Amino acid sequence: MKQLRCRLRMSVLSAGIICSSAWAADYPSEQDYLQELPIVLSASRLSQPISETPNAMTVIDRDMIAASGFRNLSDLFRLVPGMYVGSYNGYTPIVAYHGAFDQYSRRMQVLVDGRSVYLPPFSYVNWEDIPLHIADIERIEVIRGTAAASHGANSSQGVINIITRDASSVHGASVSVLQGNGGMSDIAVHLGNTGENLDYRMTLGHRADDGFDVLSLKDHSTDRLANLRASYHYDGSNSLELQLGYLEGTRGLGIINRMTDPFRSTRTSSDFQQLAWSHVQQQGDEIRLQYYRIHRDFSDVGGAQKLPENTVADRHDLELQHTMQLGTDNRLVWGAGIRSDRADSPANLTVPQSLRQSRLFAHDEWRMTPSTVLNVGAMYEKDGMGHNNTSPRVALNYHLTPQHTLRASASVAYRNPAIMEEKGLGTTLTILPLIYRSAGGLRPEKALSKEIGYLGEFSTIGVTLDARAYIDQISDIIFVDPTTLVSGGRPYSFRNLMSATYRGIEGTAKYSWGERSGLTFSYAHQRASCTLTGTLTQPAFLPIVQNNYVDLCPMSVPSDSGSILITQQLMQDIQVSAGYYHQEKMQVLDAQQLQPLMRRVDLRVAKSFGKSGKIGGGELELVLQNMFQDNYREYTSVPSTNYPANPAALRYPILFERRAYLAVTFNF
Amino acid sequence: MLNTTAICLASRLIARLGILFACSLSPALADSLTVSLVSSDSTPPFQQFSSALNKALAASDADVTVIGSQAGNGTDAGLVIAVGVKAMELAIAKSDAPVLGVMIPRMGYEALTESRSARHRSKAISAIYLDQPWDRQLSFIQAALPRHSVVGVLYSPNTPIVLPRLPQGMSLNAKSVSSVKTLFATLENILNSSDVLLVIPDSEIYSSSNVRNILLTSYRQRVPLIGVSQAYVNAGALCAIFSTPEQLAEQVAKTIISFSSDRQLPGPQYPESFSIGINNQVARSLGIEMASPDAIRQRMEKAGGGGQ
Numbered sequence: 022m023k024q025l026r027c028r029l030r031m032s033v034l035s036a037g038i039i040c041s042s043a044w045a046a047d048y049p050s051e052q053d054y055l056q057e058l059p060i061v062l063s064a065s066r067l068s069q070p071i072s073e074t075p076n077a078m079t080v081i082d083r084d085m086i087a088a089s090g091f092r093n094l095s096d097l098f099r100l101v102p103g104m105y106v107g108s109y110n111g112y113t114p115i116v117a118y119h120g121a122f123d124q125y126s127r128r129m130q131v132l133v134d135g136r137s138v139y140l141p142p143f144s145y146v147n148w149e150d151i152p153l154h155i156a157d158i159e160r161i162e163v164i165r166g167t168a169a170a171s172h173g174a175n176s177s178q179g180v181i182n183i184i185t186r187d188a189s190s191v192h193g194a195s196v197s198v199l200q201g202n203g204g205m206s207d208i209a210v211h212l213g214n215t216g217e218n219l220d221y222r223m224t225l226g227h228r229a230d231d232g233f234d235v236l237s238l239k240d241h242s243t244d245r246l247a248n249l250r251a252s253y254h255y256d257g258s259n260s261l262e263l264q265l266g267y268l269e270g271t272r273g274l275g276i277i278n279r280m281t282d283p284f285r286s287t288r289t290s291s292d293f294q295q296l297a298w299s300h301v302q303q304q305g306d307e308i309r310l311q312y313y314r315i316h317r318d319f320s321d322v323g324g325a326q327k328l329p330e331n332t333v334a335d336r337h338d339l340e341l342q343h344t345m346q347l348g349t350d351n352r353l354v355w356g357a358g359i360r361s362d363r364a365d366s367p368a369n370l371t372v373p374q375s376l377r378q379s380r381l382f383a384h385d386e387w388r389m390t391p392s393t394v395l396n397v398g399a400m401y402e403k404d405g406m407g408h409n410n411t412s413p414r415v416a417l418n419y420h421l422t423p424q425h426t427l428r429a430s431a432s433v434a435y436r437n438p439a440i441m442e443e444k445g446l447g448t449t450l451t452i453l454p455l456i457y458r459s460a461g462g463l464r465p466e467k468a469l470s471k472e473i474g475y476l477g478e479f480s481t482i483g484v485t486l487d488a489r490a491y492i493d494q495i496s497d498i499i500f501v502d503p504t505t506l507v508s509g510g511r512p513y514s515f516r517n518l519m520s521a522t523y524r525g526i527e528g529t530a531k532y533s534w535g536e537r538s539g540l541t542f543s544y545a546h547q548r549a550s551c552t553l554t555g556t557l558t559q560p561a562f563l564p565i566v567q568n569n570y571v572d573l574c575p576m577s578v579p580s581d582s583g584s585i586l587i588t589q590q591l592m593q594d595i596q597v598s599a600g601y602y603h604q605e606k607m608q609v610l611d612a613q614q615l616q617p618l619m620r621r622v623d624l625r626v627a628k629s630f631g632k633s634g635k636i637g638g639g640e641l642e643l644v645l646q647n648m649f650q651d652n653y654r655e656y657t658s659v660p661s662t663n664y665p666a667n668p669a670a671l672r673y674p675i676l677f678e679r680r681a682y683l684a685v686t687f688n689f
Numbered sequence: 690m691l692n693t694t695a696i697c698l699a700s701r702l703i704a705r706l707g708i709l710f711a712c713s714l715s716p717a718l719a720d721s722l723t724v725s726l727v728s729s730d731s732t733p734p735f736q737q738f739s740s741a742l743n744k745a746l747a748a749s750d751a752d753v754t755v756i757g758s759q760a761g762n763g764t765d766a767g768l769v770i771a772v773g774v775k776a777m778e779l780a781i782a783k784s785d786a787p788v789l790g791v792m793i794p795r796m797g798y799e800a801l802t803e804s805r806s807a808r809h810r811s812k813a814i815s816a817i818y819l820d821q822p823w824d825r826q827l828s829f830i831q832a833a834l835p836r837h838s839v840v841g842v843l844y845s846p847n848t849p850i851v852l853p854r855l856p857q858g859m860s861l862n863a864k865s866v867s868s869v870k871t872l873f874a875t876l877e878n879i880l881n882s883s884d885v886l887l888v889i890p891d892s893e894i895y896s897s898s899n900v901r902n903i904l905l906t907s908y909r910q911r912v913p914l915i916g917v918s919q920a921y922v923n924a925g926a927l928c929a930i931f932s933t934p935e936q937l938a939e940q941v942a943k944t945i946i947s948f949s950s951d952r953q954l955p956g957p958q959y960p961e962s963f964s965i966g967i968n969n970q971v972a973r974s975l976g977i978e979m980a981s982p983d984a985i986r987q988r989m990e991k992a993g994g995g996g997q
Contacts, residue, residue, distance in 0.1 A: 049794040053890030062925030067974040192873040634874040
């Protein structure tokens with residue numbers, strides 16, 4: 022006898038608008054006004070407005086992702102001022118802030134929902150191995166500057182913080198199919214439901230393409246992925262969140278005519294499990310306990326002079342975080358975590374290696390006066406290799422007026438040696454007895470970053486501005502150290518060899534002139550200089566290191582780079598957007614060749630049909646990438662031989678040529 | 690239609706006799722007024738109301754005795770104060786005395802008066818509503834968020850919305866939610882085309898599990914939510930305008946005192962005084978500049994939108 026519903030029809034006299042019909046409900050009672058509610062937007066859910074963050078930050082939201090027409094996660098970072106995006110091959114992008122020394126770009130932390138995907142033993146991000154579909158991204162926050170105090174180890178030049186769509190944000194089901202030239206063929210199904218206590222979303226996807234070059238690289242890839250995010254709200258103050266992901270890929274590898282790198286097929290699989298419990302207290306404070314595990318398995322069958330290779334990486338991470346609102350003017354986040362990394366790669370490490378790291382962090386946001394915000398924080402970590410590092414950060418944001426803000430900040434962060442750099446020992450080639458022979462004893466790289474920034478909002482004309490000038494100094498840079506000449510090769514060790522200074526100005530201007538119509542312009546001007554600060558094991562190699570790396574270091578950043586993304590809504594259902602990406606000539610230090618000027622124009626036209634988000638609705642889109650066929654060369658070109666090194670060897674350029682695809686999304 | 694409703698109401702009464710009663714049962718004095726207080730519930734807001742009412746009456750020199758009662762029947766009370774819809778239903782059915790309802794939304798009150806049986810139609814009843822009048826609500830939005838001109842509203846088809854003429858420069862974007870299944874598609878849609886989402890209480894749309902997702906979704910889309918209580922503000926709404934039990938008790942006390950002299954009930958009315966709640970953390974995070982509650986109140990008075 023809980024509820025016997027009375028259906029009442031009400032007659033309403035109207036002076037303005039009347040809305041009436043019949044859907045079962047009691048007539049309004051005081052309970053609708055007096056109901057008790059859980060604290061939903063707790064202190065940890067509330068993000069800092071950009072004008073109060075301690076670092077410069079670029080936010081890439083769903084609208085920008087859609088407007089860009091990019092199909093790969095890594096391409097999105099072209100929208101970030103000062104970010105380099107290149108490709109080693111069709112499925113191995115290189116994303117680096119402040120230029121790149123090599124294909125690994127190790128000085129940036131990358132988090133997906135708080136999960137660090139910067140993996141051992143090489144300590145870099147396998148972008149295409151993350152079991153994440155681009156359509157499941159809610160937003161990406163790119164912190165331009167060192168931010169270890171709030172984002173953990175290795176946030177030495179920046180942090181990419183990918184936030185996926187909440188479990189409650191997908192309602193119903195949709196399927197999207199993409200077909201394009203270069204073998205592009207993708208399909209994805211997204212499902213989701215929001216219930217009384219349980220919300221979930223799920224994605225199943227398949228993607229394939231031929232890569233850059235079927236003739237000289239054969240870098241085709243086929244991936245399948247599954248991703249689940251579910252949250253269970255036990256009561257108003259406790260919730261559990263589970264995330265699972267799996268990806269497996271088959272990828273072509275090899276370089277034409279190269280005995281040491283014959284055409285072959287490799288297989289990669291990657292999975293993660295993440296469980297978080299969060300407890301919101303009475304006053305909105307939150308305690309969050311999170312555990313995740315990442316497992317990656319790469320296998321290469323080898324062939325000719327290439328040995329088979331199998332690399333397995335495992336990470337377990339446990340973290341407790343407490344967010345507290347201390348009065349109205351102070352918010353404190355503190356916590357502690359432990360991480361265990363294990364890498365097994367007989368060809369590169371000989372024996373499996375493990376690392377156990379631990380960290381303690383605190384970050385406080387203090388509103389000293391209504392117009393002054395002080396962010397102070399630090400992380401203390403034990404890196405598992407015998408080093409204890411403290412990474413502090415202090416930033417002061419001063420609102421000249423609510424629309425105009427000045428920021429000054431200074432921070433320190435460390436990049437821990439990769440397992441490969443510290444413990445590498447082995448060979449991947451039949452013709453060389455040893456390629457890696459790490460001497461060990463490396464110190465972490467230290468980054469010191471200082472910046473001043475300005476943020477302005479000119480709301481009457483729809484313009485926002487974000488600009489900054491910075492000096493970043495990185496000392497004890499770990500670099501390859503060729504050791505004694507052994508017959509047929511020179512095994513590599515690693516040493517703290519260099520220091521680098523980066524200076525630059527960069528900024529983003531946004532102009533919005535209507536609903537989903539606007540322009541985002543990003544620009545970066547940067548300079549780099551390096552000095553050799555360490556000594557080589559084998560002084561005979563000094564000229565090579567000096568000429569090929571230290572002297573070339575200013576070329577590792579493009580002097581000027583930028584992007585323009587314009588979006589225009591036409592009528593109700595058509596959206597046209599165009600992106601322009603510009604990068605002056607540069608050279609990733611290990612590329613052996615200059616990467617010339619890049620100018621690329623992308624175009625996207627999308628037409629929606631039916632009711633958006635409802636059954637029968639959907640979208641049709643056409644994307645042209647590099648539409649003017651201004652084919653630019655990626656990262657490097659590949660020489661047909663590399664052992665022994667022959668500067669005169671024939672080189673095959675890796676070109677990004679025009680691509681086009683058509684995609685349709687349908688809700689069912 | 691009426692018969693069905695009457696049966697419905699009767700069965701609700703049987704189901705809901707577990708109702709609060711308290712304190713003494715003193716016989717009424719000849720010239721004094723005995724007020725019987727019937728409450729739907731004993732949760733904090735109801736307790737706050739009854740203690741504030743007792744305090745307000747004690748502070749006045751009126752000769753009024755308040756007694757707690759099950760349904761306002763069985764005593765020689767001169768007036769029944771029914772707190773909440775359930776109490777109001779019961780008081781109308783069981784008591785012979787005039788009934789003043791309080792903490793009842795206007796829609797609930799009108800539905801009750803429409804549905805009461807012919808036998809009870811002659812009885813004097815009135816109410817002090819719980820909800821805010823529309824012009825005050827809109828004037829509040831305009832005073833608090835002058836740059837947010839498109840007000841989104843979700844309503845279920847049988848909760849009619851009656852709006853006065855909109856203030857200049859403001860437009861309403863109302864969408865009906867035909868079933869819970871389409872709630873989130875409709876919500877996304879409305880958030881895409883509104884500057885602010887105004888809560889219209891409705892147990893189907895704003896159930897506490899839905900409120901969680903509605904708040905999260907609107908926060909993601911950076912559209913602030915305007916709630917109807919301090920609880921909404923604490924949960925994550927940007928702001929709300931509401932009347933507290935104490936404020937309602939003040940008004941009820943005044944009405945009782947005036948009734949004790951002329952034995953006349955005024956017509957149903959909206960709350961006279963109200964409070965403004967603001968969640969400054971949410972405002973900051975959304976980059977919205979909020980004036981203080983006092984400044985907003987002054988702006989409302991200036992605009993003449995019921996800010997008294």
